[in-house]
Amino acid sequence: MAAIGAVFLVQYLLARGRLAWSGFQTAIDNEPLLLMCDGQFLEDAMRDARVTRATLMEKIRASKAGRIADIHAIVLETTGDISVLTRQETGPELLKGVRGA
Template sequence: MFVDGATLDLVLRGLLLTALAMGWVVLLTRVNGLRSFSKMTNFDFVMTVAMGSLLAGASQSTNWDAFIQAGLAMAALFAVQYSAARLRRSSDKFEAMMQNTPIVLMRDGIILEDALRHTRVARSDLIAKLREANVLDFSQVRAVILETTGDISVLHGSDCSQDVLQGTTYIE
């Protein structure tokens, strides 16, 4: 692809194609914006994984056609993400279709066992998250929420506004 020697070509191809592909991803990210690799939705997670796979494929291309195809697939993925984000902002129906609902796992110091069962979150995992959030006593916990991204948010303190819990689901 670059030189006649197999080993030297392999090294050059790996270095140059990786640099070109990375530059392309940076350019696409600059055009698409900061949200490109956020973890706000399931779609964003899929975008990140797919982009990594396409970047690896581009870096390992053995000919220009394969490299260009991977680059075009990256651009298409960014275009789909941009379109999906616009649709989510403009349509509540599309938002509901694309997005899971955050689920309350614990409220006012009480673990909601049905919610744990429904979400398949182990009690021990919940307690580990409480420790990570420096919770010293269950009575300090206002709410624990399994977010749409799979992250667990722990809200503790003296009070929790209903506005913060907006859009969450209770399973009892």
């Protein structure tokens, strides 16, 4: 019970810290990472994120994009999800705050 209580306490303190100080949120949260841009795989970013080309190809196949040329960007989100953005749906505001964009 003490361990569970400690987990809840740490979670509560982190949530309060995020709300109270913007610098605290910047220090503990990840930022989205650009993994592919205009049909080019960004190998350094993929290596940093430990994401393989096979994983990105799986996400591309599952997306609405019919071809790699239709993809504007692939982003590793802060939650660990991978977003595939096609040229038709990507405005500059969607890549704001994405590392490498």
